[in-house]
Each structure stands twice: as C-alpha cells, then as structure tokens.
Amino acid sequence: MNFxxxxxxxxxxxSFLLFVYSPVSLLLSLVKNCNHKGLGIYYxxxxxxxxxxxxxxxxxxxxxxYSSGNRIISPENQxxxxxxxxxxxxxMIFFLVMPGLFGGxxxxxxxxxxxxxxxxxxxxxxxxxxxxxxxxxxxxxxIISEFGGGTG
Numbered sequence: 001m002n003f004x005x006x007x008x009x010x011x012x013x014x015s016f017l018l019f020v021y022s023p024v025s026l027l028l029s030l031v032k033n034c035n036h037k038g039l040g041i042y043y044x045x046x047x048x049x050x051x052x053x054x055x056x057x058x059x060x061x062x063x064x065x066y067s068s069g070n071r072i073i074s075p076e077n078q079x080x081x082x083x084x085x086x087x088x089x090x091x092m093i094f095f096l097v098m099p100g101l102f103g104g105x106x107x108x109x110x111x112x113x114x115x116x117x118x119x120x121x122x123x124x125x126x127x128x129x130x131x132x133x134x135x136x137x138x139x140x141x142x143i144i145s146e147f148g149g150g151t152g
Contacts, residue, residue: 040108
C-alpha cells in the first residue's frame, strides 16, 4: 500500500519556493555549508560576480581613454582614474582568477580526483570564502576614500 501524505492547510508552491530559496536561507547555507562541491560552486559564483564588477571598471577605463576631449572622470579627480586601474587589476587577479581557478575548480574537482570524501579542513575552507566576501566589500569601499592609494 502506497503512503500518500496529507497536507493540512493550503499549499502554495510559490510560498514553498520563497521559503526554501529565501535570501535568509541562502545566506545561512553559505555560512553553514562545508561540502566541497557547494563551496566550489560558491567560489565560481562569487568569481563570476566579481568578474562582472571588474569588467564594468574596465569599461569605465576604456570609455575614459576613448573620449579624449570629453572627460568622464573630472580632471580634478585624476586619483580616481588611478584607483580604478588598480582596482581593476586587483579584482581581475585576486577576485576572479584566484577564486575561480583555485577555489572553484580546486574545491570541486580535486577531492573527486583523489577519491576522498571531503577536503582536509572544510570549516577553514568555508571561513575563507566568507573572508573573500568581506575583503571584496572593503576593496569596493576603498573607492569612497578621498585620498586612497591610487598608484595606477
């Protein structure tokens, strides 16, 4: 005899999806997740998002160089141009390539290739992706500082 569950109350698939995939549950899964495949996907997703922001800064630099007569960045604020070049380099190297290749593909594929069930220190791995998000926040907030280290 097959068991058929009885649902009391009204069942709405939209409310179920909002309950399962709410931003709070996604944030909690980011904090509590220690699975190497899940963390590898988080690294790849964060690398994709950071790559989009680095590409937008690259577009800003290219538009500034293309419009020689009409400046997008005011001549009084040329430090912002130097900061944007430095920020583009940091974002593309340390927030796109490193997390995408080593964090994403490394966490996802290396335990599978080794035949191990999990990485050695999964909680440290989870902590490193949380630090990555925090460091991205501090890097983006460095644009706001008036006298930043815009070496260019």
